[in-house]
Amino acid sequence: MNKCVITVPASSANVGPGFDSVGIAVSKYLTVTIEEADQWKFEHHSIHLPPVANPHDHLIYQSALKTAETYHASLPACKVLVESDIPLARGLGSSASAIVAGIELANQRCRLLLSDQEKLAIATEIEGHPDNVAASLFGGFVIASQLTNGEIEWFQKVDQQVEFVVSIPDFELKTDDARQVLPEQFTRHEAAAASSVANIVFAAFISGDYERAGKLMEQDLFHEPYRARLIPNYDQIRFEAKSAGAYGTVISGAGPTTISLVGKGKGEKVATYLKSKFPDYTVECLNMTSVGVQVHPALSSTT
Numbered sequence: 675m676n677k678c679v680i681t682v683p684a685s686s687a688n689v690g691p692g693f694d695s696v697g698i699a700v701s702k703y704l705t706v707t708i709e710e711a712d713q714w715k716f717e718h719h720s721i722h723l724p725p726v727a728n729p730h731d732h733l734i735y736q737s738a739l740k741t742a743e744t745y746h747a748s749l750p751a752c753k754v755l756v757e758s759d760i761p762l763a764r765g766l767g768s769s770a771s772a773i774v775a776g777i778e779l780a781n782q783r784c785r786l787l788l789s790d791q792e793k794l795a796i797a798t799e800i801e802g803h804p805d806n807v808a809a810s811l812f813g814g815f816v817i818a819s820q821l822t823n824g825e826i827e828w829f830q831k832v833d834q835q836v837e838f839v840v841s842i843p844d845f846e847l848k849t850d851d852a853r854q855v856l857p858e859q860f861t862r863h864e865a866a867a868a869s870s871v872a873n874i875v876f877a878a879f880i881s882g883d884y885e886r887a888g889k890l891m892e893q894d895l896f897h898e899p900y901r902a903r904l905i906p907n908y909d910q911i912r913f914e915a916k917s918a919g920a921y922g923t924v925i926s927g928a929g930p931t932t933i934s935l936v937g938k939g940k941g942e943k944v945a946t947y948l949k950s951k952f953p954d955y956t957v958e959c960l961n962m963t964s965v966g967v968q969v970h971p972a973l974s975s976t977t
């Protein structure tokens with residue numbers, strides 16, 4: 675019996691004004707070990723994961739099934755062991771990591787040999803937007819755009835010259851709820867103003883001018899002004915992170931976690947300071963993960 679281990683990094687979406695488009699893979703992981711079995715069984719080994727109810731309701735199973743069905747394949751049953759240090763519904767892409775794991779599970783068990791583009795298309799369809807899933811699939815800093823014809827273009831940059839400090843409060847905020855507070859429409863003037871901020875922030879990111887990127891990402895007009903009231907200590911965390919040396923702080927994904935952009939080698943100091951100011955938070959220094967989903971060994975080559 676062959677075992678296969680799928681590892682998927684967490685991700686932080688939006689990075690300020692890159693709403694639904696930009697994501698960064700960060701150094702927290704979902705690990706899924708699959709084995710052939712007579713029937714579907716999930717085991718959770720993580721304080722972050724609730725007990726498994728019906729395996730057929732599991733997001734990993736549903737993502738795998740959707741993938742198999744898309745390619746007219748039959749999905750064989752598996753025993754699935756799930757380990758994770760990604761907290762749920764905190765803004766660190768837990769759902770995206772599970773979706774990517776499910777797609778890869780089907781890719782391996784059904785020997786689909788999916789391309790990156792095919793995985794991204796299914797993941798985006800399931801998640802609804804490409805930001806977290808693209809980062810979890812490919813690693814690094816990723817900008818992705820689903821065009822009006824349905825095609826998805828993406829750009830990736832990997833850079834270890836930055837660190838990230840995440841301040842994770844002890845409560846969940848479901849993405850669906852955090853999307854409810856956003857406006858359905860922007861005027862042309864508002865859209866132009868918001869995209870002008872995005873343009874300069876991501877130009878700064880790509881050119882490695884993190885000081886400018888961090889300062890200007892705090893000027894997002896797409897979602898931060900509407901979600902700030904859902905995030906306790908939003909202004910205080912921004913202020914304290916900056917006073918400890920961070921370039922800037924934004925909501926991670928849909929929140930409630932905040933993520934501070936910090937220069938190389940400064941993350942632990944900023945994290946220690948923020949922990950002293952916000953003792954009820956889990957504060958961690960993370961790196962950009964340079965690779966996305968990984969499989970060891972690929973079942974398709976061994977079974």
Ligand SMILES: Nc1ncnc2c1ncn2[C@@H]1O[C@H](COP(=O)(O)OP(=O)(O)OP(=O)(O)O)[C@@H](O)[C@H]1O
Nearest residue numbers: 733762763764765766767768769772848849927928
């Ligand atoms: N490893 C997992 N296994 C099964 N289901 C998961 C797993 N991780 C996340 N989920 C599902 O996804 C839900 C969280 O998704 P949600 O989009 O609200 O938050 P998030 O992905 O953690 O944050 P964000 O999208 O803002 O980065 C969980 O409540 C659970 O239903």
Ligand SMILES: N[C@@H](CCO)C(=O)O
Nearest residue numbers: 687693694849927928
């Ligand atoms: N772009 C998404 C990320 C969370 O899934 C949002 O902000 O709602």
